[in-house]
Amino acid sequence: MKIQQLSLFLENKPGHLRAICRTLAEAGINIVTLSLADTEQFGILRLIVRDWEKAKKALEQKDFVVNVTEVVATEVEDRPGGLSEILEMIEETGTNIEYMYAFTRRLNDRAVLVFRFDKPEAVIQLLQARNQNVLGAVDLFQDA
Amino acid sequence: MAGNCVVENRLWQAEEALPRTRLRELQLSRLRAAVARAAGVPFYRDAFRRAGVTPDAIRSLDALRRLPFTCKEDLRRHYPLGFLAVPRERVVRFHGSSGTTGKPTFVAYTRRDIETWADLCARFLVAGGLRPEHTVHVAFGYGLFTGGFGLHYGIERVGAAVVPGAGGDSRRQILLLTDLRADVLVCTPSYALRLAEVLEEESVPRGTLALRYAHFGAEPWTEDMRTRIERRLGILAFNNYGLSEVIGPGVSGECGYRDGMHVQEDHFLVECVDPDTLDPVDPGCPGELVFTTLTKEAFPLIRYRTRDIASLRSEPCPCGRTGVRMSRVTGRTDDMLIVRGVNVFPSQVETALLRVEGTAPHYLIEVRRPGAMDEVTVHVEVSPQTFSDRMSEMQALREQIVREIQSVTGLRMRVELVEPRTLERFSGKAKRVLDHRTAAP
Numbered sequence: 001m002k003i004q005q006l007s008l009f010l011e012n013k014p015g016h017l018r019a020i021c022r023t024l025a026e027a028g029i030n031i032v033t034l035s036l037a038d039t040e041q042f043g044i045l046r047l048i049v050r051d052w053e054k055a056k057k058a059l060e061q062k063d064f065v066v067n068v069t070e071v072v073a074t075e076v077e078d079r080p081g082g083l084s085e086i087l088e089m090i091e092e093t094g095t096n097i098e099y100m101y102a103f104t105r106r107l108n109d110r111a112v113l114v115f116r117f118d119k120p121e122a123v124i125q126l127l128q129a130r131n132q133n134v135l136g137a138v139d140l141f142q143d144a
Numbered sequence: 145m146a147g148n149c150v151v152e153n154r155l156w157q158a159e160e161a162l163p164r165t166r167l168r169e170l171q172l173s174r175l176r177a178a179v180a181r182a183a184g185v186p187f188y189r190d191a192f193r194r195a196g197v198t199p200d201a202i203r204s205l206d207a208l209r210r211l212p213f214t215c216k217e218d219l220r221r222h223y224p225l226g227f228l229a230v231p232r233e234r235v236v237r238f239h240g241s242s243g244t245t246g247k248p249t250f251v252a253y254t255r256r257d258i259e260t261w262a263d264l265c266a267r268f269l270v271a272g273g274l275r276p277e278h279t280v281h282v283a284f285g286y287g288l289f290t291g292g293f294g295l296h297y298g299i300e301r302v303g304a305a306v307v308p309g310a311g312g313d314s315r316r317q318i319l320l321l322t323d324l325r326a327d328v329l330v331c332t333p334s335y336a337l338r339l340a341e342v343l344e345e346e347s348v349p350r351g352t353l354a355l356r357y358a359h360f361g362a363e364p365w366t367e368d369m370r371t372r373i374e375r376r377l378g379i380l381a382f383n384n385y386g387l388s389e390v391i392g393p394g395v396s397g398e399c400g401y402r403d404g405m406h407v408q409e410d411h412f413l414v415e416c417v418d419p420d421t422l423d424p425v426d427p428g429c430p431g432e433l434v435f436t437t438l439t440k441e442a443f444p445l446i447r448y449r450t451r452d453i454a455s456l457r458s459e460p461c462p463c464g465r466t467g468v469r470m471s472r473v474t475g476r477t478d479d480m481l482i483v484r485g486v487n488v489f490p491s492q493v494e495t496a497l498l499r500v501e502g503t504a505p506h507y508l509i510e511v512r513r514p515g516a517m518d519e520v521t522v523h524v525e526v527s528p529q530t531f532s533d534r535m536s537e538m539q540a541l542r543e544q545i546v547r548e549i550q551s552v553t554g555l556r557m558r559v560e561l562v563e564p565r566t567l568e569r570f571s572g573k574a575k576r577v578l579d580h581r582t583a584a585p
Contacts, residue, residue, distance in 0.1 A: 007533040009526045011563050037535050042561050044535055063565040065526055069533045098534060116533070 001124050001134045002070040004052045005114070008045045009065055012038060020045060020064065027058035032140065033114065035101035046101070048073075048114065050141045072120050073103070073140060075110040075133040082111065089130055090115075093122040107139070149400035150380050151273035151357070153463050156266045156302070159410045161464045168205060170410055174438035176202050179211070182444040184229050187222060188212070208413060208436065213422065213447045219249050219389065228252055230442045240288040241388040242487045242554065248288060251388050252442040258297065260439055261391055264408050265298020268397025271406075271463070272382035273357050274328060276303030281321055281355075283331035283339075284362070284485075285311040290392030291362050291485070295330045298394065304328075314342040318353075325354040332485035333365035333373060333381070337516030340376035355379050361386065361393055362485040364473050383472065389448055390435045396470055404457055404469030411439050414468060415447070416456045419477040430455045432477050433470065451477045479577060481511060483518045488553050490576040493522055496548035500541070501530055506567045509557075511579045518581070520557040522549065525564050 010016045017036070024031060024047075035046045049055045052068065059066050076082045090097065096118045103112035112135065117123050127134050155161055162170065180199040182188040191212035192198070201207065219227060224247075228235070236255050240248035253261065266274075274280065280299045286292035286308060299306045307324050309317050317339060321329070329336065336358060343353075355377060361384045370381050384397035385405050395412060396405035407414045416431035417424055425431035433450045437443075453475040458468050481488045490509055497505060506525040511518060524545060532538055538561065545559045568575070 005533075009531050009538070009561070009563060011561075011566075016563065039535070039539070042538070044533065044538065046533070065528050065531045065564050067531055067533050 001072070001128075001136050002120060003048060003073050003114070003135070003137060003140065005069045005071045005116075006047045006049065006052055006056060006059070007067045007069055008047070008059065010043050010045055012041055012043055017043075017045065019062075020059065023059055023062050023064070024049070024055060027054060029055045029058065033101070033103045033105075035099070035114075037099065046099075048103075048140070069116060070120060072115045072117060072124060073112055073135040074115070074127055075107065075135060076113055078106065078109065078111045083113070086113070086127075086132065089126060089132070090117075090123055093119065093126050095119040095123050103140075107135075107142075112140070147401070147403075149463065150402065151271075151400045153400050154270050155465070156270040157263060160267060160406070160408075161466055162410060164466055167409060167466060171413060171438060172202070172205055174410075175205065175208065175413065175436070176200070178436065178438050178440075178444050179446070181229050181441065182446055185227050185444070187214075187218060187227065188444075188446060205413070208415070208447070211436075211446050213434065213449055214445055215449050216249065216389075216451070220247070223247055224250050225252065227443055227445075229444050230254055235442055237293075238288075239290045239293070239388055239392065241290070242489075242492070249389065251290075251392075254441045257391075257441055257443075260411065261294060261394055262297040262301040264391065264394030264411060265294055266301040267408065268382070268384045268394065268405075269295075269298055269302055269304075269328075269359065271397060271399045271465075272359055273380070273400070274299070274302050274304055278327040279305040279307060279324060280328040280330060281307045281309050281317070281324070281326035283309045283311065283317055283329065283335055290386070290388040294386070294392040294394060295359070299330075314339055315346070318342060318346070318348070321353050321355065322348075327354055327356050329355050329358040329377075329379070331358075331360065332362045333360040333369055334363065334484060334513070334516055334518060336360065336373050336377065336381075337369070340373065341516050344376075350378065353377070357382065359384055359397075363482040366472075385470065385473065387450055387452075389443075389445060390437060390450070391440065395435065396467070399461060399463040399465055401461060401463055403461070404471060406461070406463075406465045406467035406469055407456075409467040412437060414456065414470070416454070417449075419449075419451075419453075425455075428455055428457055430471075430474060433473075449477075451480065453477060481509070481577060481579065483511060483520055483555055486553070486555055488520075488555060492552045493549055493557075493576075496552045497524065497545065499548050499552075500544050501527075505530070506569075506574075507576065508567050509577045511577070511581060513581045520555065521560055522557050523560050523562045523567060525567055526561050527564060 032048045037044045056066050098116040100115045176199045234254045235252045237253040240250045284291035358381045382398045386393040386395040396407040413436040415434040419432040433452050437445045452473045454473050455471045508523045510521045
């Protein structure tokens with residue numbers, strides 16, 4: 001129940017982000033959601049796309065260095081408290097959240113969050129036991 | 145800088161003005177003794193045998209051409225002390241300079257070598273106006289580097305007072321300069337500019353410092369820099385040259401006319417050769433400087449190739465010193481850089497990167513001097529092996545590279561991770577250095 005996320009290294013300079021996006025566009029890849037973590041000098045761009053293998057190939061052909069990381073996507077009720085309730089559950093597993101970001105679009109009137117955990121299995125188990133909707137690729141990309 | 149003598153012209157030792165014929169006789173007898181001393185060193189024993197040379201076969205100074213050259217690689221191959229020519233008990237000092245990879249090149253001194261060294265430094269200090277009643281502030285690092293201790297002993301030999309300011313902390317140096325009223329400053333020229341900057345930043349009124357003279361070395365500098373430093377600090381600045389393998393500072397230095405640096409020819413034979421053919425260049429033309437030590441006991445060197453490029457002039461100098469004058473060093477035959485007075489080789493950076501990543505990635509060393517001090521940025525390409533999705537790991541990678549580079553070179557450099565394939569590729573030897581500093585003398 002994990003999603004494959006692509007991450008790329010990019011320098012914090014004008015035009016570098018656009019170059020990545022143009023490559024994806026030329027390959028006909030639509031970005032479902034993304035997050036850009038920055039330092040003064042460089043950033044890590046994290047992308048979720050529908051066909052990650054095709055996207056990885058297209059990017060590597062243009063000499064980008066691409067990592068693939070497994071992340072967990074879960075639905076969250078789009079109301080005050082939605083996020084803190086999920087986080088409470090995650091805390092019970094004692095797992096560390098490396099980073100998280102939100103999806104750009106909503107599914108079924110719910111917000112979708114993406115997490116990288118150091119122990120994803122433990123979290124998936126617990127969330128499913130609590131009837132939280134952990135999304136797989138099929139769910140995410142139904143209209144991507 | 146030809147023109148008049150800017151200080152009272154005094155010799156420290158009479159030998160500085162030996163008539164050339166007497167000098168050549170002295171050099172010849174000392175060369176024989178130096179060859180005899182060097183023959184105790186395995187490298188020279190073998191090289192002399194191959195060349196069919198013995199001390200008594202040296203009947204004129206032309207015989208020098210039959211002696212073997214010595215290169216830095218030869219010294220490195222005999223690490224740590226393969227060139228020591230005396231029993232260990234006679235060594236009273238060790239010093240060293242950076243090697244091309246991680247290990248330094250060690251040099252050694254007997255008591256007599258230390259005395260000689262002190263006199264050689266005294267020569268250029270006195271030529272630049274130093275008097276026994278003066279106080280000299282030494283802002284060179286004290287340690288394995290020959291600059292600090294070399295100048296220190298030379299100053300004490302003259303009878304002047306030393307303030308061992310050593311390296312770093314410009315505000316503290318200025319405090320010492322102000323309160324101890326030093327007349328003379330010794331440091332790298334770029335550090336002098338840095339001090340001038342700090343004085344301006346702190347709005348220190350002109351005349352607060354008692355400085356009148358300065359002696360700069362350890363890195364190349366231009367006439368333009370001399371004018372700038374002199375104006376900003378209100379001093380007269382003198383150039384001196386040396387290298388630790390030959391002895392340290394004291395190989396050559398300017399006199400009051402400041403028109404070239406007199407080589408101390410009673411202690412060192414100097415040649416200027418074409419780095420490819422190894423033939424002597426025409427007089428006055430630039431070439432690689434090669435030194436033979438005539439009096440050193442612990443660590444004699446025969447025809448040591450410095451990889452420094454300069455030219456020699458033998459016209460008599462009005463100061464009366466008869467040692468040939470060398471120009472400023474105008475370049476290197478290898479890829480060595482001098483950054484903040486420290487010798488750095490690109491291969492050292494490569495060694496550091498190898499330690500971190502297991503493979504040497506593509507890198508570029510960029511050197512700038514935005515203000516007074518040199519700044520080095522090493523651009524390192526990220527590779528599939530080193531890229532991590534975790535920000536903390538990328539930060540840690542960067543910091544690890546900075547630490548390894550500092551461990552190998554002694555310098556803290558800025559490290560910038562760059563995207564793969566953004567640094568230029570080369571079909572032949574990679575150009576790993578981009579030096580934006582202008583160094584035209």
